[in-house]
Structure formats: structure tokens, C-alpha cells
Amino acid sequence: MGKKIISREKSIIGACLYFPRPGPQNTEKTLEIARARSQELGLRQAVIASTSGRTGVLAIKYLEGMNLVIVTHCTGYLKPDHQEFDSLNRKIIEEAGARLLTTQHAFGGVGRAVRRKLGSYQLDEIMAFTLRIFGEGVKVAIEITLMAADAGLIRTDELCLSIGGTGSGADSALIVKPVNTHNFFDLRVVEILAKPRLP
Numbered sequence: 001m002g003k004k005i006i007s008r009e010k011s012i013i014g015a016c017l018y019f020p021r022p023g024p025q026n027t028e029k030t031l032e033i034a035r036a037r038s039q040e041l042g043l044r045q046a047v048i049a050s051t052s053g054r055t056g057v058l059a060i061k062y063l064e065g066m067n068l069v070i071v072t073h074c075t076g077y078l079k080p081d082h083q084e085f086d087s088l089n090r091k092i093i094e095e096a097g098a099r100l101l102t103t104q105h106a107f108g109g110v111g112r113a114v115r116r117k118l119g120s121y122q123l124d125e126i127m128a129f130t131l132r133i134f135g136e137g138v139k140v141a142i143e144i145t146l147m148a149a150d151a152g153l154i155r156t157d158e159l160c161l162s163i164g165g166t167g168s169g170a171d172s173a174l175i176v177k178p179v180n181t182h183n184f185f186d187l188r189v190v191e192i193l194a195k196p197r198l199p
Helices: 024-041 054-062 087-095 110-118 123-134 136-150 181-186
Strands: 006-008 011-013 017-019 045-049 067-072 099-102 160-166 168-177 188-196
Touching (some): 017 024, 024 054, 024 160, 045 136, 054 067, 054 087, 054 160, 054 168, 087 099, 099 136, 110 123, 123 136, 136 160, 136 168, 136 181, 136 188
Parallel strands (some): 017 188, 045 067, 045 160, 067 099
Antiparallel strands (some): 168 188
16 A cells, blocks of 8 residues: 555645554565655655564665664563574674664663662653553654664654564554654654554
8 A cells, every 4th residue: 555645735634554453464564655655755764673683674675775774672681691683684684784773772771670670660661651552663663763863873854764563573654753862852753654553
């Protein structure tokens, strides 16, 4: 499904694809929609969440020619010193010229340690829970945009395609005006291209 935009004066009527349920079965359709809209807008940068690297490898195929940043889980996310990202997928992604970002989650760093030790939720995790009212993939897409901007891998003066998922794969695609984490409230979700329809 191509996204058709009808312009009337300053208003835009656009399509957002709503998946019947979240999950990895939506990955290729999400990437297809994201590619089409990115080309229409002439976007040059994209950020994709990928835990094992499978989604990252697919993103290379669909988003060729863009400054592509694949954001992984931090090392130690599941257990100490463990990295979930598959080494073969890493090699494929790096050889294709995309960049990998492995760092702490913008909404789950020291605040998560405080919760685990003291049982008290901190501001960063409260923000994550708030964003989840739009769906896990939307929260992830916003979070990885902050992380990539903080690492200097995307520019904050250009719109960015950002793709996240629920558990695994991709099911949410946004066009975002990126900012660094310390400027979070200046971030803008410009368009929602796809997301699961929540019950």
C-alpha cells in the first residue's frame, strides 16, 4: 500500500496503516511503507531498532542509500556481558555501510537501576510507560531517535525516519524531528506511517 497524500491549502490527508496486532509479522510491510514515504519526502536518515540484527538486515534492503543507523540492545540487557546481536548480521550490516549503535536505552538507564534496587520508578521509565499508550513500537521509535542523536549518528536539523517494534521485528514507523535527550520536549512526531491498532 503506497501512502497517498492529498494537499488542500495547508492541510494534509495521509494514510497510516494500522496492523491488526503487533509483532514481527508486520516487519516487511512496515519497511515497505517507510521506504515509500521516505522517498516522497526526500529523507536522508533512518534509525531502526534491531535486537538480533534480522530487522537491521532487512532494513538495508528496503532503505538503501539512506544514512542508516541500526540500534541494538545494550550489552548486558538480558544478563551480564551478553550481547543479543548476531555476529553474522553485524557483519552483513557493517559491510553494507550501515552503522550500529549499542548503548544504554534513553528511557532505561540509571533510573532502572534505582527501580531494581529501591523499588521506585524514576522519571525516565515513567516517560516510557506514558509513550506506550501509543504502542511499544512507537515508544521504541522515539527512544532510538534520541539515542542516535546523542551518539552524533543522525542530525537534529533534518527529519528522520524511525522504526521500532513490539518484542521483535518492526511494526511502527514514524517521521520524527530528532533532538538530543536533554532536549526531549522539543522532539516532534511529524507523521505516523504505521503502527498496531491497540485493543
